[in-house]
Amino acid sequence: MSETIKTDVVIIGAGPVGLFAVFELGLLDIKTHLVDILDKVGGQCAELYPEKPIYDIPGIPIITGNGLSEALMEQIKPFHPTFHLGEMVTTIENIGDPLYRVTTDTGKTFECKSVVIAAGGGSFQPKRPPIVGIEPYEDKSVFYAVRKMENFRGKDVMIVGGGDSALDWTLNLQPIAKRLTLVHRRDDFRGAPDSVNKMRALVAAGSMDLRIGQVTDLEGSDGQLTAASIKDKDGTVSRVACDAMLPFFGLTMKLGPVSDWGLEMEDELVKVDVSTFETNRHGIFAIGDINTYPGKLKLILSGFHEGALMAQRVHHYVHPQKRLVFQYTTSSTSLQKKLGVA
Amino acid sequence: MPKVTFIEHDGTVHTVEAELGATVMETALRNDVSSIVAECGGGCTCATCHVYVDEAWVEKAGAPSPQEETELDAAFDVRPNSRLSCQIKVTEDLDGLVVRTPSYQGR
Structure with a gap:
């Protein structure tokens, strides 16, 4: 087994919502590692509609799935996230308050203060042929x-x-x-x-x-x-x-191990608190298509909003001593320094 | 409004009203035809909205485009009357269309 990787947050899923979570967490000085079962970033944008136009990203009248993934990768560059592609998270073990040990199917382990599940429709897995007795x-x-x-x-x-x-x-x-x-x-x-x-x-x-x-x-x-x-x-x-x-x-989406993590679920979706997007397990969050709450819409823009609110709560766990002052990227020199533009 | 009949592999029959211009896949989802999965939401990239067009309707429904034919490679038990229902748009001409669903959409 390889050495344990210590980080602030492990994000499960490198689709658009997981990628943007890197940005929101990064602005709050929270370091991230992302794990995705696909061998590329972008999630469904990359696997299901790389060349199809998306028309409902705020401020971007038209962009393809690949285009959005590429733009998000550019946007999160200042935060240097680490990607673990072609791997699936299998277990999340509570080893502190809150401190988690996350293990993947290749035996890689992480220790982190919070886990963000941005797993979309679950994990992409090979389609099984319908041959009787296979x-x-x-x-x-x-x-x-x-x-x-x-x-x-x-x-x-x-x-x-x-x-x-x-x-x-x-x-x-x-x-x-x-x-x-x-x-x-x-x-x-x-x-x-x-x-x-x-x-x-x-x-x-x-x-x-x-x-x-x-x-x-x-x-x-x-x-x-x-x-x-x-x-x-x-x-x-x-x-x-x-x-x-x-x-x-080809591949199909299966919920996969998410259902084994002791999370409150409804119709194969993870229930969350809508002010923080935290699940019933403290320090474990769910954002994007994988979560559910009253009025939930499976839109990329909803996942972006959920990521922003999630980051505020994760800050309490990662930097408990630091007071969180809300700032805008338009005017805050400190945020602009993190983005490498000031 | 045109009517479309879905005959599921277990024999359940749904005859439903379809909006002009909507796809047969969308019509299925709006009417809870559960054997149409439509994982990719109509992008012709997942082959989980596979249907068999009733022989009487094959000509009117038309042949699959090259992209759809390619995507059908990821479907199962593909037959000469196989189509992906997200690629069939409902028109007045298709009023009365009958499609059957396969027993397995790959998930």
Whole structure:
């Protein structure tokens, strides 16, 4: 296990609301680390609508999801937040008053005075194909990510999907697999053209198989696959031997571990006090789409407001001796110094 | 107002009035058709509002755009009459449209 990282606040989720929380906390001299399960910042803005315009950010008539993420990253630069991407917070343990130990799925630990949950719709996780009886094979011979390529050496590997993940792993695993079969529902791929060309060349050379169809059935026992059935466009079903399968159908939002943290919840949302956005656990806050209160609207602008109020309360925990004087960035030299403009 | 009928995979039938110009996905959400998830809110980026257009309506509903066809790759049990309901706008021509929902939207 790596060394414990000590900081003021851990923010769970690096979507727009988590990013802006860095700004509001930073103005109050509160240091932050952010953890996000995606390998990039921006949350839903990055994953679901990177190129779609957003029209209801105050003062910005039109901006894309990516544009907003980039602008927020620029805005929070003076506060030097640290990002831990591709990781999921699994536990939040109370070890003081308030002092928390936060642990991620890679075993990283943080000690912090407050935790801010800005997890949006939960964590993005791979979509599970609706194949009856797939569960016993998961993590034994059906995988949604490749952790170690060596595990696939000498195996009959089946990869399902038509995007970059499916194509990249096809190209990476084909040289070490005994035989690789790529299964996609249509003979058209949305991945990078270069990857598509390389894959087609391997098929033409007879070095791998491409099957157009959908997986309907699995065969095997004790979690070990032996074959899969593929239904092609005209309904013909055929069997393909395989002892490892990698389905890539994109991501979906699942609440994930949030429900294990002893927080009062309602309809899979975290209940908060509307004057501080604190949960029932002192020092743990919830802002943005993940929280609920009377009149809640799931808007980015609401999450920004919630972050500002949250920061005022977090200040009590992080700097209990310091009196908090409310200031404006337009006129306060002290705030402008923090922003690097005075 | 045009009417749209949703037949859910468990057999539940909803025949509802749809606003002109709204999408079939929005019409479903406004009327509590729970097997339409619409995780991305209509961005054609999540494939969780997948429907099967009734054979009689396939031509009028039209074919998926290349972007929608691409996104259908992330849906399950995709058939020739598969569409993403956020990409079908309700018009007078679609009065009476019938769509069926798949048993699984990926979550």
